[in-house]
Amino acid sequence: MQMVLRVSNLTCMRGGIPILANVSFDLHPGQILMLRGPNGIGKTTLLRTLAGLQPLHAGDIQGAEDQIAYAGHSDGLKSTLTVQENLLFWARIYGTSGIQAGLDAFDLMDLQDRKAHDLSAGQKRRLGLARLLVTHRPIWMLDEPTVSLDTNSVAQFATAVRAHCASGGSAIMATHIDLGLEAETVDLTPFKALAPIDDAFDEAFL
Amino acid sequence: MQMVLRVSNLTCMRGGIPILANVSFDLHPGQILMLRGPNGIGKTTLLRTLAGLQPLHAGDIQGAEDQIAYAGHSDGLKSTLTVQENLLFWARIYGTSGIQAGLDAFDLMDLQDRKAHDLSAGQKRRLGLARLLVTHRPIWMLDEPTVSLDTNSVAQFATAVRAHCASGGSAIMATHIDLGLEAETVDLTPFKALAPIDDAFDEAFL
Amino acid sequence: MMPDLGRYATEVISAYVVSIVIILAIVALTLWQARKTKARLEEVEKRSVRRG
Amino acid sequence: MSLWEYANPRKFIATTDVVLPWFWAGTIACLVVGLIWGFFFTPDDFRQGSTVKIIYLHVPSALMAINAWLMMLVASLIWLIRRHHVSALAAKAAAPVGIAMTLIALLTGAIWGAPIWGKPWAWDPRLTSFLWLFLFYIGYIVLWQALDDMDTAADMTSILCLVGSVFALLSRYAFLFWNSGLHQEASLSLDKETNIADVFYYPLLLCIAGFVLLFITLVLVRTRMEIRARRMKALIARERMV
Amino acid sequence: MIAILTRDLRLAIRSGGGFGLSLMFFLIVVVLTPFAVGPEPQILSPIAGGILWLGAMLACLLSLDRIFALDYEDGSLDLLATAPIPMEGIVTVKALAHWLTTGLPLTLAAPAFGLLLDLPFSAFGLLTLSLALGTPALSMIGTFGAALTVGIKRGGLLLSLLVLPLYVPTLIFGAEVVRRGIEGLSIAPALMMLAGITAGSIALIPFAAAAAIRVGLR
Amino acid sequence: MIAILTRDLRLAIRSGGGFGLSLMFFLIVVVLTPFAVGPEPQILSPIAGGILWLGAMLACLLSLDRIFALDYEDGSLDLLATAPIPMEGIVTVKALAHWLTTGLPLTLAAPAFGLLLDLPFSAFGLLTLSLALGTPALSMIGTFGAALTVGIKRGGLLLSLLVLPLYVPTLIFGAEVVRRGIEGLSIAPALMMLAGITAGSIALIPFAAAAAIRVGLR
């Protein structure tokens, strides 16, 4: 069902300067990819570029179109809406139906009618992750997904990712923590952009 | 230099209902206390109550007055100010001088003139933690301090906490992660507030 | 029966009508809300007693 | 046994259970008799014709619009000082009733003004004060609704009520300074108490009593409602925690 | 799309007021005008139409900065941008939601406010008509401004600054309809222009606004 | 305390404009008024003082919601509340910063705008004087409103609703000073009241606002 996501020689920019250069990898259905690297290496930048939120400076991304469910540092929750309303909204945006799977996977049934404002940090994050299940998109892009989750919820999350991959999905994750998932790891440290490489028209600006 | 922080029979409220009941502990100079418990048990609520940001429902807190440096889920950074300006601001608020210690401890020297907006998640968090050193307050209250930090930065953080405690300070931390600090642990699960306990004046509401 | 209101009949009658409508509206609203709240509270109380 | 015991919600509900029917009866009796008397059995004024009959609605509602405000002020003070929940909830309960009274005063005044002044609205200080009062009631009610946590909302609205009262006095003075106004001149024959003939006076008293009773009754009912809503919220929250 | 509309309306209502608030602001501008310029009908009457249009514009303006700002801050806008809905559609729906919560109530309530400012009776119909034709353009243009300032903290004043010049034509023709109506002059040209501005902004602005948002998210 | 002041001023300047923006808004209101009510001097002249006061008030109002909202959202307000500075002081300094970025520039620029609206020459001094006396009260009262709505998302319009009734006395006395000055009447009482309101708000409102913030942070 899902194509291979193919990233070749990607250079990502932030604040006008290249952060990562020449990143290449393939992501096959069923695969999990862990992005590693110290703070500030450019994991968030890479994920945002893949999700289409930032223009790419050079290189090529294939197979990302309408395939990606992105979950960043903030969860995109409306604090005055209830858990259920928040999820239903995203279900309708993605034209899918049924938020039950999301509620079940992250144990949110009891919190259904609570306003997002009244959730604890971990509960909010769980709601943010439940959104992924609601999108029915094959490629999950997760930026530090387990922030503020307790061990129990981390396990729930791992289960959800495994189930997603078993049914043909795939996932890219940036994280500093070992989640106990059988995954391939890409360390971004070697891809750090060092100097302006290309000899393009605007080189003077780089 | 620092008094003992003594918490006795504390009941904390959130959204008008008691979340934790009968929490008691002492915090001595040099001591580190880890608050543990699943998501939503009330760690954040307890820390905010101790820091004086929420009124307490019952019980007693001694020795907290003007002793506490609080660091919550959000870092209180101004995204248009530089790292240096952000820290200097807090130094002036607390009437202390010198932000060098903070910059050194969290390896922020190179980022000094970068705007907070242009930091990565982990760099932002490091800046938030550096603020603690600038306050010169003896009791640190930290709510999930190592979120988005890489292993290197976590080690820096642990060093900073150890140094703080060695010089007579103390710290209370809520976290789900093992930081390798020699600390006492308080599990909050048994303190969960269960039923209406008090037959107080406004009993009908409880 | 009806008193002679002269040339101000519309004004006087409309003043009475408007006022009485507003009074009845606030009374009705109050009673309706009160009844609804009471019913919902009873339901919640029953539920919480059952659960212990 | 002190008055403060009624600040206990249970006690409050139990007591009002007993007295409410009497208040309802008194309200209906006074209002029906007073308004029928005023509408059917009073003579016309020699200058204003039959429009004088509007006074039985206009003056009582104007009085109660202001008194409701005063009551909210007192209740807010009690909440801030002694923190009795019933007091805060009573202030919340009074606001919608007060705004209804303000609306009646404004509308009857406007209807009255159309023939007497030749236009429904003029920027008279007294009328303007009431418009101001109307705005303030709305702000107060919206602030109550915008805050989820009841205690927070009670605190915020109480502070608003206190500060607002100071500014209400200031504004009243400002309006007088700004425009000398129509209200007084147009109602010479009625404005001086000595000029109010007994034929107008007694039904007016009865109507005022009716409006006072109506206000008290509605505030009691609404306070009971707010207490129940508050308890319900607490119970639901507790339920969810388990 | 409808999901976004219902969500925005629900959010507007949840956070205290929704429809009511812009109306309230309008009322307050109308009420304050006599305090500022004096209560005499001969002063108020000629400026009533203009002040009402000005008030409608400002009420619109005050609520603009929240069209995208909240969604940007909590990350929803990022997520919407990756959702299977064209950004142009999102922008249009946001503008529609804004109009439903500001322009529409203002239009419906304008006659009542006309009364307070001694607007000549003959002008009541024209005021409503011109507002009905003009306020959609205000919402649409405002959405464009909000899109341009997405991501700028404290963008409120900057936003007003960007948008106000764009509001000028709408304001001129809108107020002109009312003034000419009072003086018995022909109103057709001004009405046509007003309708033209509205139609044009609805047709073209979504593309500009969508482009602005994509840039702002980078 | 001075740290907060310099930081707020710096933030205002960094995020594009600061002093300039409220001035710009004021300018735009002044420029739009003739479009709305018509350009004839005999219409503009008598309302000029009032419109200028109204514009000053609205410019003030538009920038109010950011006094605390940004600090609340990014957590700074929590941290300030636990800092060794009384909340009353924080509130006062915030109001001062707000006045420096809105009230002060407006006051200084008002004569220039008076020119645009055909304000009679005799009134220029009075306009400046009344604004100088009155705008500090506007900032102070506005800070109180902002404190009440701290933590309410989309609180902008609610804030206006709460604050505008409180602005009424200041507006009346301020505009009255200008009007009476033009007509040659005595202005002393209005000036005294204006000064009294400002002094009173500066003395008392910090306590109310600080109490509101403490409640709002819970």
Ligand code: HEM
């Ligand atoms: C010819 C027309 C009117 C007459 C004769 C009249 C008469 C009165 C009288 C006798 C009072 C009680 C005065 C007092 O207790 O000191 C009163 C109060 C009031 N009237 Fe009117 N009124 C007229 C028109 C209006 C209009 C058009 C409005 C508003 C739109 C209005 C608004 C009020 C208000 C707000 C009060 C209460 C003021 C207070 O008690 O301090 N009146 N009026």
Ligand SMILES: Nc1ncnc2c1ncn2[C@@H]1O[C@H](COP(=O)(O)OP(=O)(O)OP(=O)(O)O)[C@@H](O)[C@H]1O
């Ligand atoms: N305007 C700018 N100028 C220079 N460098 C910038 C600018 N904006 C961002 N950066 C840098 O770009 C890098 C981007 O980091 P990014 O957020 O992608 O890191 P990350 O790998 O997600 O880090 P973390 O683990 O902390 O979340 C950071 O090092 C940041 O300091």
Ligand SMILES: Nc1ncnc2c1ncn2[C@@H]1O[C@H](COP(=O)(O)OP(=O)(O)OP(=O)(O)O)[C@@H](O)[C@H]1O
């Ligand atoms: N208005 C409310 N009504 C009922 N419960 C509420 C309300 N607001 C918050 N809560 C609950 O209060 C608890 C407070 O959680 P708190 O934020 O203190 O948790 P925490 O231990 O910090 O969790 P985390 O590890 O996820 O950060 C949560 O369970 C939350 O759901």
Ligand SMILES: [Mg+2]
């Ligand atoms: Mg990152």
Ligand SMILES: [Mg+2]
């Ligand atoms: Mg927490």
